[in-house]
Amino acid sequence: MKMIFLAFNALNPDKGSSEFAFYLARLSRSKVYGIFLDGSQVDYNAMLENKESEIGNPSRNYNQTLVHYSKQEQIKTNINLFKESCISNEVCSDIYLDRALKLNDLITSSAFADLIVVDAALSLGSGSSGAPSENVKEILNRSACPVIISPLSFERIDELIFTYNGSESSLFAIKQFTYLFPEYFDKKLNVIQVNKSGVWPQKDLGKLREWLNNHYLDVNFLALEGNTEHELMSFLLRKKYVFIVMGAYSRNSISQFFNESTAEVLIKTVTQPIFIAHH
Incomplete structure (x- = not known):
């Protein structure tokens, strides 16, 4: 095995799935590819409200532009944090694309991966739907490679x-x-x-x-x-x-x-x- 896809919300990466993917990568000497998936509308609205409270209430289009750039900056920050975490965990890694992807992009690209690691509660929609989330169900149903549902925390495999x-x-x-x-x-x-x-x-x-x-x-x-x-x-x-x-x-x-x-x-x-x- 050489290619592990680690999928998470671009605005809110899951720590547990990252830790387990890093463990698998060290075990198998594989590379971890970070797949940053497009975040939720809830995240967008929350950021919009924050911007409105910071700068008053100018035009809606102006605020949306600010929020768009804020989201892009947050995604860039999370990508850099992922890279730093891979280095500190002594894991060879890469970013599949340096921007947020749609869920369909992950599913299409899964044909060229050895496996996908994902948290059971991954949510990209307007709210969490528990575990497995609707997004994870779609990944399980449509992926072209095996999928690992990561544990919330991990110690070892006996x-x-x-x-x-x-x-x-x-x-x-x-x-x-x-x-x-x-x-x-x-x-x-x-x-x-x-x-x-x-x-x-x-x-x-x-x-x-x-x-x-x-x-x-x-x-x-x-x-x-x-x-x-x-x-x-x-x-x-x-x-x-x-x-x-x-x-x-x-x-x-x-x-x-x-x-x-x-x-x-x-x-x-x-x-x-x-x-x-x-x-």
Whole structure:
């Protein structure tokens, strides 16, 4: 892996996602590309109100011009702070473009990235819509590369958790993660499946075990009995210092391990990094 896209609001970059992207870059010796996305109308209105209070109440067009330049200056400041932070964290970095981009620009450019790192609550609209935000849902649905939902805070990774149900989607996510992060070969790996019997089906267990054993030193298989959302959430909420890997987020044309509601619950509730890949 060589290219990590770090996406955030150009006017309000998220510190947690930056820290995790820097960790991944050091781990994989990759370059972090800062993707500064066009900020919200709320930010614009707030800046306009501040300008009006500072200089009285001249024409609306004049104030809007001042605010436009103020926004550009703030974005330049944030870009410089990002560069300085990369240097202090000993991370090789670049700015994809030295201006704010639209969300569609990120999605189009994702075809040329190895992965995207983003905070679950990234908001570019008129207000926050929780986690995952509508902007993050769009990135998950349309990106042409894997996406990592960054944790709010990060200490270390002790264990990998791969979710698997026999579908091409879940296997694709496992393989993408493994190819991007061979550095995790010595981490404990739990491959999780939730089904009615609570027993791993033998159909492809042997082949999957053989493939994983060629990439990891400590591979374990665990089957959970019951409802996917409930059992998986219960299992993950007891875990710390794990990296979670799951299949496609929302593509109607393929079989998924998680339906959309389960993925959203996972993102809202679990404070560990989540790797999501499409097929």
